[in-house]
Amino acid sequence: MTTPVKGLRAAKVAETQERILDAARTLFVRDGYHATALTAVADRARVGHRTVYVRFGTKAALLRSVVDVAVGGDAEQRTVGEREWFQAALTEPALVDRVEVLVGGIADLMERAGDLFEVVLQAQASEPELAEAFQAGRADTRELLRRFVRTARADGLLAEVADPVWQEETVALACQAETYLLLRRTTGWGSGDYRGWLRRTLTEVLAPA
Structure with a gap:
């Protein structure tokens, strides 16, 4: 052939x-x-x-594939941590630029995948495969965001805080899918509102050096 x-x-x-x-x-x-x-x-x-x-x-496997494409923005087999926008969020010279890149990447991801995350939450009670995948996603998100904060701290971009673990966990929680979904349900915010909230939250939690 x-x-x-x-x-x-x-x-x-x-x-x-x-x-x-x-x-x-x-x-x-x-x-x-x-x-x-x-x-x-x-x-x-x-x-x-x-x-x-x-x-x-299976239907569960199909939904997982749909979610994977929405999270990544394309069909390439690359994790969020391997994406150019996340790598830029780890390496921009100024904290304000790192936060801006991170906010843009997270908000774009939620716009693409938020409706599908709602579907997964509906389905996970009867689909252990989906429940396990969503929990793995939570864990991966937490580790990526803790890495973001630790890298900024190591690069001298953050002021000293009494509880750095609190700082890491707060940033990670702010960027979780379920935080986005809860805000969407309870506030009626649109995309711009969410971006503004996330930018302000991360900026205030990450007191610059």
């Missing part, structure tokens, strides 16, 4: 997968996890029912 033929086949596979993920996202957000059937996803994506089962196996 020639390379061009292989390339066309790979492109077709990728295009089919994108259609399935787009269809699944729409139905999960619109109808909720339990009301969304894999057959309905296949019909909306205009693929055979078997195609969805072969590619993803």
